[in-house]
Amino acid sequence: MTHDVISGGQSIHAPDNLKKLLQSILQQALTVNDGKVADYIPALAEVKSDYCALTVATLDGKVTSVGDASTPFSIQSISKIFGLMLAMERMGDSLWERVQMEPSGQPFNSIVQLEWERGIPRNPMINAGAILVSDVLVSHYSASKSAVLSMVRGLCNRDTVGVDSRVHESEKDHGARNAALAYLMKSFGNIESDVEEVLDHYFWQCALTMSTEDLARSFAFLANRGKCPRSGKQITSHRDAQRINALLSTSGMYDQSGQFAFTVGLPAKSGVGGGIVAIVPDYGVIAAWSPPLNSFGNSARGMAMIRNLANQLGLSVY
């Protein structure tokens, strides 16, 4: 794959050119007005709808951003990738006996499929799958939250990454559906630890706050065969990085993953806080943030920005 789009005789990847391109893409995205900020908990409903950020981190270490790219926000389901990395490391191939790797074709918090399939979630990117992963972490780490937090801080090289405790608490207060998923899995024998402890880990993880710059830096290893380009550390094996990217391609964008693959063609994960990260193998990471969501739960402006950038730079992996 080549990413050498030439503009006016100069590579678009020259820092000034890339910044100008990101600026024009962000301006265009601001004309998209069809989303609605997540309102299932008050702490998310209060977030200003006009925040907008776009960051590109390339494997040579350059980070180019426009908009509110250093403002931390609730990363929500994007955190499912962090949990999955640790669970894959701990469990190896046996993880895939407890969670599948198939797209669900259902909304992210659907319950019906989980009963038909006897408590084995379709994939780790839907809520049931991420709760199962949280069970693995709670069961296999003496301090599962610290394990996630120190990994995340190391990946984005920022020691102050934290959790919004208000979001964490309201997730718990409004978590009946996630609790139903967890207890259903427990009834099938697919949750080992105490359900309340598992849910607490899951809600805590969803409440991590990071900026688009943090996110773009953190996931660079997925574009770099598992190795962090900044520290040179092998974060996951190349094979596990490929597997995570495959899951993101098939299941990372909720029930709009097929359309995202068709129109953008990149492994990606979104969260109901309005963030999206997209991995461009051997090039870098794109991270976008804008709180209003489309009907699938994906950031409307974030989708527009990533689609526009990927199309202009010819980044599709297909």
Ligand code: GLU
């Ligand atoms: N905390 C949210 C939930 O479990 C995460 C949703 C998401 O970002 O997909 O409902």
